[in-house]
């Protein structure tokens with residue numbers, strides 16, 4: 001009796017350890033974990049029944065018929081476990097491969113049919129005894145229908161292996177290894193018991209298989225973010241791949257705590273960790289099927305696979321309730337929380353990996369205050385931004401960005417005294433893109449620096465043309481980020497020396513924002529440029545709210561009054577008074593005035609009457625291709 005039950009004893013205790021360890025591990029792949037726990041549980045019951053059965057066989061015979069009933073009961077329970085195990089195991093493979101719940105209902109009806117038939121057969125066995133039978137002398141007979149159970153098990157093992165092979169790309173190596181080794185161990189041990197029935201190791205084999213799955217599939221520490229205890233980005237990518245192959249639909253929500261580092265920096269490291277864990281646990285409570293990933297610092301990604309819309313709505317509502325008021329209570333502390341939530345359906349709204357990565361890395365504009373809810377539509381903007389950035393980058397490196405020139409006309413003489421260099425991006429895929437779109441995208445990165453040097457170089461080439469002797473200088477826009485580069489002057493001079501163009505031919509346009517900011521970084525570079533011989537215009541004057549006194553610390557060659565001020569002044573008396581006042585003030589300061597955006601005859605007459613010096617506007621010309629500009633000034 002000891003030899004017959006020793007392996008079952010061992011199996012039972014190992015399974016019990018697996019079961020409780022598995023229960024403790026709560027956060028990820030909850031449904032999948034539950035299926036494995038179910039499988040382990042069934043095996044535990046099976047081990048227990050097997051041990052009980054042997055005990056009754058050895059010690060229970062004194063009790064006569066009662067022992068027989070007990071034998072039947074334990075065997076029936078063992079048979080039910082045996083009938084269920086293969087189906088549960090195969091379901092587990094479906095989960096690991098990512099296709100649990102991803103198929104039509106009919107698929108599951110067919111898939112679980114053998115399991116239902118076996119269950120009915122086993123439960124009705126006491127009446128028909130076609131599965132197994134104990135006779136009075138405690139001898140055990142297999143009935144003719146026992147083979148149905150065998151074939152059902154075979155069906156599930158074969159389908160399991162099929163899914164494993166079919167979806168192997170959806171699984172990482174370690175998971176694949178876990179599943180394959182589990183099946184192999186189970187098969188080897190079952191064969192041993194089949195060949196030598198006195199070595200009762202089949203259950204032990206299944207137990208080791210459970211261990212292999214638990215260690216390789218469930219407790220994959222490579223997939224866990226150690227601080228939050230949630231899945232990390234690696235696991236996220238694997239999930240995306242798995243669901244893509246399985247054609248699963250899922251709902252994804254990113255919850256980004258925009259101030260998490262600032263606010264938590266006030267707490268200690270340990271508190272931050274506890275807080276992340278608390279948040280992970282909180283999300284898990286919202287829906288037990290939720291998969292939680294901590295992908296970027298401060299960003300949780302919540303994923304609901306193959307769930308109906310009402311669960312999505314519920315999730316969003318719960319998140320809004322929790323974070324909508326911009327405050328969050330944790331360990332009796334109230335923390336201000338700035339939260340951005342973004343939601344998307346995959347693959348309906350995001351169907352490429354790069355789009356999903358954009359979603360994960362998405363940062364809102366921060367304009368929503370403490371709480372902001374976005375949907376996938378904002379990603380459309382990000383996508384456009386990325387496309388424009390890439391197009392601009394290649395246009396610059398392939399030197400096919402267009403530089404156009406808009407003439408600036410002296411109102412007294414009617415002659416073109418200068419031109420402003422502006423840029424146009426003509427992309428094969430995007431078509432014509434205007435600076436209003438690509439300059440803000442380039443601004444703040446090295447791209448604007450490259451663009452600035454590109455424009456300067458093109459302008460230098462233009463200025464080498466003798467026809468350009470007819471104009472005094474060309475205006476070039478200088479972006480704030482460019483001015484922050486400490487080597488700007490040296491680089492500009494290098495380019496100009498290369499073309500033999502002197503700095504007096506270039507007038508740099510800076511904005512009010514730069515001019516009124518007396519941070520050292522700006523003023524140092526501006527001083528250097530001035531020393532090198534460049535002059536400046538103040539661009540878009542009247543759009544900022546700058547301190548005039550500080551603005552006019554600098555000496556400007558021209559002040560360019562923004563077009564909006566002119567346009568407003570025709571309708572609005574306050575704007576008109578302001579414009580006229582400004583023109584007076586600027587004249588006192590010994591700078592020339594360029595009025596931008598003059599489109600109509602009335603506007604032209606008006607600015608003339610006000611004493612504006614130069615005009616840049618569609619009334620004379622739109623920005624022109626370089627060759628057109630040369631033709632225009634030579635005429």
Ligand code: C2E
Pocket residue numbers: 406421422423434435436439451452455477478479509539540563596597598599616617618619623
């Ligand atoms: P900006 O420097 O104020 O340039 C004047 C803008 O007003 C140009 O728009 C020009 O086409 C437009 N404009 C001129 N006259 C009229 C008019 O009569 N009516 C109307 N409706 N518009 C007129 P554009 O070329 O689209 O450039 C927009 C802004 O993009 C520029 O404003 C400038 O700030 C920036 N930008 C353009 N090219 C460059 C560049 O190479 N480098 C930098 N840093 N910024 C640039």
Ligand code: MG
Pocket residue numbers: 420477509539
């Ligand atoms: Mg300008």
Ligand code: MG
Pocket residue numbers: 539540560562596
């Ligand atoms: Mg302007």
